[in-house]
Amino acid sequence: MATYKSKPQVINRPAEELFERFSNLSRLQGSLDALTEEQRAQVGDVEFTADSIRIVTPQVGEIAFVVTDRVAPSKVVFGTKSSPVPLTMEVDIKGLDATSSEVQTVINVEIPAMLRPIVGPQLQKAADKFGELMAGLSR
Secondary structure, eight states, X not given: OEEEEOOOEEESSOHHHHHHHHHSTHHHHHHHHXXXXXXXXXXXXXXXXXXXXXXXXXTTEEEEEEEEEEETTTEEEEEESSOSSOEEEEEEXXXXXXXXXXXXXXXXXXXOGGGHHHHHHHHHHHHHHHHHHHHHHHO
């Protein structure tokens, strides 16, 4: 199992509030829809429903993540339906104080060790981009 972690993002919201936002992803769709055309182009083709995220990338194609586990107020875990390899993505939330939290995206994927040097940099980039997206939509 290979693990790729985004850079931690500090968000000025309590952990409980962030957990609620990530637990019902349709709330994030409204923030996504409110972005300017230029910002939306940078985000790419992403769509949220209450329990899923659909991402389309030129490198991988379409990947759909579905919420598989919720651990209040610290974690929301997503699994894939269409990935060619077992893959999960976690949004980890750590309360820093009463008004701010740290959010980090963690991707766990089962890929052979010989493919990690080839696929790893792309997965790290995906973890970083998704972490930035989730943090940006939560502000």
